[in-house]
Amino acid sequence: MLAPAPADRFDRRLLAPMMLGAVLNPINTAIIAIALTPIGIALGAPASETVWLVSGLYLATAIGQPLVGRLVDIYGVKRIFLAGGGLVAIAGLIGLLAPHSHESVWWLVGARVLLGLGTCAGYPAAMHMIRAEAQRTGLSSPAGILTALSVTTQTVSVIGPTLGGLLIGAWGWRATFAVNLPLGLANLVLGWIVFPRTTGLEPAPEDRPRIDGRGILLFAIAMLGLLVFLLDISVGLLGVLAIALVAGAVLVWWELRTPQPFIDVRVLAGNGPLLRTYLRSLLTMTISYTFVYGFTQWLEDGRGLDATTAGLVLLPVFAAGIAVAISFGRRPEVTWKLMIGSVAQLLAGVLVLFMTGASPIWFLVVAMLVLGIPQGLNNLAIQNSLYFQADPDRIASSAGLLRTFMYLGAIVASIVYGNVYGARATTGGLHVLGCVVIGISIVFFLLTAFDRSLRAVGRAAPADVEATRERTPAERA
Structure with a gap:
């Protein structure tokens, strides 16, 4: 039996399962990118x-994260975490x-859906344990632990494609599944x-x-319809979007009435404050994935680089993000991180406008x-903001959302x-993406600059930050 942890320090033994659980989703998100072509060739x-190998995990994770997080809030970490690990192994x-x-290939899509559901337990469980340890030790801001969680997931995102290539080279595409x-x-x-327990x-x-x-069923229908429509926007899927919107409206109606x-x-x-944190997360990921995928396509099509060189050009994004996170992660304040991150996003978008097919x-x-x-600062600040702004009784489901x-x-x-x-990633198209990134960065900057609630994050206990949130009319009554 494990000895009790010190009363005034975070139990470091928890780090291993927390980190492992949290990386299962990003590693399976990244590792499949290199396996799609070999799977398509092998199975015809x-x-x-084969695109559903990506979309299946996206759909399962986007729907499952808040659901599994809610189960963690209600039943605790251990049993839900173990169930998640079992699904990943299966x-x-x-x-x-x-x-x-x-x-x-549809067996593999089913396996990816199971992977999506199984990996949903890791991050909500980690956030629940961090909040529980903060309560046990009296530490209002375990910034170092939150930083370790952020750096671990970022590192795995970097090595995921490389790991996938090594596994396929040694044992074939099945190894990208078998590693789970x-x-x-x-x-x-x-x-x-x-x-x-x-x-x-x-x-x-x-x-x-x-x-x-x-509520769970209505949420699943609304999210599934929305995501299917967004993954392939077309007139033929407007009916699916309509179903999603109706399910969303009924969900709100029902959730307002059920006890x-x-x-x-x-x-x-x-x-x-929490809703604005969710919005900042969406904007950050939109910019990040626009660069990671859209910019990568241009490097190969517009700049004429081979896949290996294009991948090397992208490495500084992740290396700088990890270095920034390690350097400033122990500072729990978030306002200056988000402000610097928003300016850096804007500058990156401006630099894109000067890129040509001959850029050195x-x-x-x-x-x-x-x-x-911003890859390092924004992710850190958003995670810290969530920790302080979420209802303590719903920390895991808030993390899942x-x-x-x-x-x-x-x-x-x-x-x-x-x-x-369209068909090819041209330099003109890249410049349009740069303008889009600039526009999103400006929205992000304004959303941060005028959010006075961020000043309290990291300077007060989570309960004090929760007390500053805007109350509903029912709560004020």
Whole structure:
């Protein structure tokens, strides 16, 4: 049995399962990029089918994160974390043993959906444990732990494609699925040994709220319809969008009337600071993915670089982001981080306007170094903001909803560069993307500059920040 942790220090033994659980989603998001072509060739599947290996995980994660987070809030970390690890291991096994035929691509899509659901437990569980440890130790701002979480996920995003290439080179495309078998089992073992049965944040068994099944179903329908429409915007899918909007409206109506809602609309609507944090997350991810994918396409099509060189040009983004996060992560204040990050995003967009097919490599690298600043600062600040602004009883579901907004940002980015480029990534199209990034950066800057609630983040206990949020009329009454 593990010895009790010091009363005035964060239990460092929790870091291993927290970090492992949190990286499962980004590693599976990144690793598939390099595997799509080998899978398509091996199974004779067109790109219109293999793309669902990406979209399936996006959909499962965007819908599942707040749901799994809510389950963590109600039932505690351990059992939900173990269930997530089990799903990840099963998904890895399915990918490893899927039959070798054209139809088996849908077996792989099913495995990716299971992966999406299984990996949903990691980040909400980590945020729940950080809040629980802060309560146990009396530390109002465990900035160092939040930084470790941010740096770990950023690092995995960097090495994911490289790891995928190495696995495929050594054992073939099935290895990109099979790697989840040991990772899922490691999750199970570490979670079982290290995580406590209860943390003190979850309600007692007799006080547990009922699961809002109707709310969950309506949320799933609304999100699924919205995401399917956004992934392939067309007139033929307007009916799907209409279903999503109706389901969203009914969801709000239902959540306002049920005593134990899945998403507490009244509290969320009254928590303006948290809503603005979600919006900043969406804007940050839109810019980040526009660069990571849209800029990468131009490097190969417009600048004429090979895939290896293009990947190397992108490395400074992640390297600078990790360096900035490590350097400033222990400072819990967020306003100056977000302001510097917004200015750096704007500058990166301006630099894009000066790029041509003859731009020297050093100029491209400088632009990527500038982009790395918000990559590190914004992600840190958004994570810290969430920690302080979320309702303590819903910290895990709030963290899950943050991930949903991040995936919405990724999808919005794909829509932007897909419509701007068309068949090829031209320099003219790149300049249009630069203007889009500048516009989003200005919105981000204004959203931050006039948000006075950010000044309290990192300077007060989470409960004090929660007390500053805007109250709904019902709460004021």
